[in-house]
Amino acid sequence: MTKYDEVYNELAERTGLNPEIEKELCKRISIIEEQGDIVPSLSRTDWICVMGLIFVVGLLPVFIEAFLLGIE
Amino acid sequence: MKNKNFEANSEAQFGVLPVLKEERPYNILDNSYINIGFAIATWCFLIGGTLSLFVGFWTSVIATISGNMVAVLIMIMGTTLPGAKYGTDNYTNANSYLGRSGTYILMACIVIFQIAWIIVLSIMFARSVDNLTSVAVGTETMGAGFVGIMSIIAVFLVWIIVWKGPLVMKTLNAIVAPMLIIVMIGMLIIISKDVGWATIINAKPLFPFESDWVNFLIAFELNLGAGLSWWPNMGGMARLCKSTKAAFWPNIVGLVIAATIGTAIGVAAALTIGSSDPTEWMIPLGGIILGIIALIFVAIANLTSNSIVVYNMCLGLKMIKAFQKRSWGTTVMLFLLPCVIGLILWPSQIYDNFYILLGITCTFYCPLVAINFVDYFIFRKQNLDIRSLYNRTETSKYNFWKGINWVAIFVFLVGMPFYLLFLNPVTLAYKEPFKYITASGASVIFSGALYYILGKVLLLKNNVGGYK
Numbered sequence: 001m002t003k004y005d006e007v008y009n010e011l012a013e014r015t016g017l018n019p020e021i022e023k024e025l026c027k028r029i030s031i032i033e034e035q036g037d038i039v040p041s042l043s044r045t046d047w048i049c050v051m052g053l054i055f056v057v058g059l060l061p062v063f064i065e066a067f068l069l070g071i072e
Numbered sequence: 073m074k075n076k077n078f079e080a081n082s083e084a085q086f087g088v089l090p091v092l093k094e095e096r097p098y099n100i101l102d103n104s105y106i107n108i109g110f111a112i113a114t115w116c117f118l119i120g121g122t123l124s125l126f127v128g129f130w131t132s133v134i135a136t137i138s139g140n141m142v143a144v145l146i147m148i149m150g151t152t153l154p155g156a157k158y159g160t161d162n163y164t165n166a167n168s169y170l171g172r173s174g175t176y177i178l179m180a181c182i183v184i185f186q187i188a189w190i191i192v193l194s195i196m197f198a199r200s201v202d203n204l205t206s207v208a209v210g211t212e213t214m215g216a217g218f219v220g221i222m223s224i225i226a227v228f229l230v231w232i233i234v235w236k237g238p239l240v241m242k243t244l245n246a247i248v249a250p251m252l253i254i255v256m257i258g259m260l261i262i263i264s265k266d267v268g269w270a271t272i273i274n275a276k277p278l279f280p281f282e283s284d285w286v287n288f289l290i291a292f293e294l295n296l297g298a299g300l301s302w303w304p305n306m307g308g309m310a311r312l313c314k315s316t317k318a319a320f321w322p323n324i325v326g327l328v329i330a331a332t333i334g335t336a337i338g339v340a341a342a343l344t345i346g347s348s349d350p351t352e353w354m355i356p357l358g359g360i361i362l363g364i365i366a367l368i369f370v371a372i373a374n375l376t377s378n379s380i381v382v383y384n385m386c387l388g389l390k391m392i393k394a395f396q397k398r399s400w401g402t403t404v405m406l407f408l409l410p411c412v413i414g415l416i417l418w419p420s421q422i423y424d425n426f427y428i429l430l431g432i433t434c435t436f437y438c439p440l441v442a443i444n445f446v447d448y449f450i451f452r453k454q455n456l457d458i459r460s461l462y463n464r465t466e467t468s469k470y471n472f473w474k475g476i477n478w479v480a481i482f483v484f485l486v487g488m489p490f491y492l493l494f495l496n497p498v499t500l501a502y503k504e505p506f507k508y509i510t511a512s513g514a515s516v517i518f519s520g521a522l523y524y525i526l527g528k529v530l531l532l533k534n535n536v537g538g539y540k
Contacts, residue, residue: 011462039157062292
């Protein structure tokens with residue numbers, strides 16, 4: 001059984017879509033499942049940048065302001 | 073065959089089908105333009121005007137960058153990443169943590185908010201055109217009737233843009249976004265030339281609280297809320313991006329950097345000229361030619377923002393059976409119809425309560441972003457079952473309890489009023505704990521923690537919701 005058949009057997013008449021679009025949906029899902037990530041995901045460097053931005057640009061200025069202004 | 077492929081591609085870009093890599097039209101630059109065009113609108117300047125009540129220029133810039141950076145990054149992690157990974161839109165992905173019917177319940181509320189935003193942005197467009205025309209005619213204003221007609225024309229123009237779809241939006245934003253950046257830098261130069269840079273940075277806030285810390289925190293909070301409130305407009309564009317990087321980072325360019333520049337202009341103008349809205353001061357300060365150019369782009373900016381709002385919402389509506397058989401153009405038209413009715417019946421009631429709308433949406437999206445984040449990153453470890461996203465029967469892993477994840481709905485209902493224990497988003501009256509954690513911060517952390525605990529006990533332990 002091909003991946004498409006497997007997906008179609010599971011989803012046929014269960015998506016609420018018209019049959020033609022449903023077949024197209026199953027075709028696309030089978031491609032995505034076979035390929036895994038269909039586009040390159042974020043790299044480790046990206047995640048380091050995300051964390052860096054949250055802490056250095058997002059939170060650090062708040063802590064500095066809290067220190068300078070005093071919370072009370 | 074070619075025709076069939078085209079139709080399938082069209083069904084993906086204008087409907088619920090996942091978009092495959094070879095069909096995706098946006099690279100990182102295209103999506104940056106889209107995000108700049110989306111983020112910059114009159115609302116940036118008006119938020120700047122509100123910040124000027126509490127903080128000075130530099131403090132507002134710091135609060136805007138830091139507040140938006142935290143909120144936007146957390147919000148886009150749960151929306152753009154699955155969107156890019158699976159080619160699916162935000163509302164289809166929401167089935168995985170709200171359930172199919174749960175998503176419909178929340179969409180019913182979101183549709184109302186989005187209609188209100190479209191009305192606000194359409195009136196902002198109309199007021200820009202009113203100012204332009206008034207200058208040409210030599211009068212103060214063209215009158216309420218003119219503004220009303222222009223706002224309905226704005227809705228019509230947005231219908232054309234969204235009907236034509238992602239490629240037209242890409243081309244339009246590729247022209248408008250760079251011009252908007254130039255115009256905004258020009259605005260800052262004009263203000264600083266007119267009133268002096270020193271006057272801007274030394275200007276005192278207009279109506280601050282006694283405590284400087286509270287003033288800073290209110291500014292930070294407003295930007296946290298604004299950053300989280302982009303949630304319903306995410307995902308639709310991410311699924312059209314050629315890589316996850318292209319889907320993710322442009323949000324920082326638009327929703328953080330460009331929005332900060334717009335807000336800074338609003339603050340500078342409000343502190344020194346007394347009006348944050350550039351449609352009121354651009355021509356007196358910049359002269360006729362520069363003023364008119366700036367106003368044209370500010371007007372168009374409201375259209376590009378509106379088109380993204382409408383495109384994303386209509387993708388969500390395509391999940392609903394009543395819209396599935398209708399053409400894309402008809403779906404968009406049906407969604408915009410209540411906007412036109414609202415513009416005819418209650419334009420000023422909706423526009424004048426812009427800040428109440430912003431406040432309510434803040435309380436709404438805080439728990440939603442938290443649930444989305446915990447579910448996708450902690451419970452599902454960034455893996456969705458794409459078959460179950462589209463399976464509308466009880467055999468779907470995301471069926472939960474008759475199509476509703478009651479845990480998420482409960483956390484959402486508790487998380488919303490939790491915000492109010494810290495801050496009234498309409499009056500900005502704050503309670504003591506606000507000084508230590510902010511209202512959005514408290515609501516997101518509380519909702520995330522509650523969903524994590526209840527999810528572990530009620531979902532994962534009982535094997536409900538397809539969690540591995």
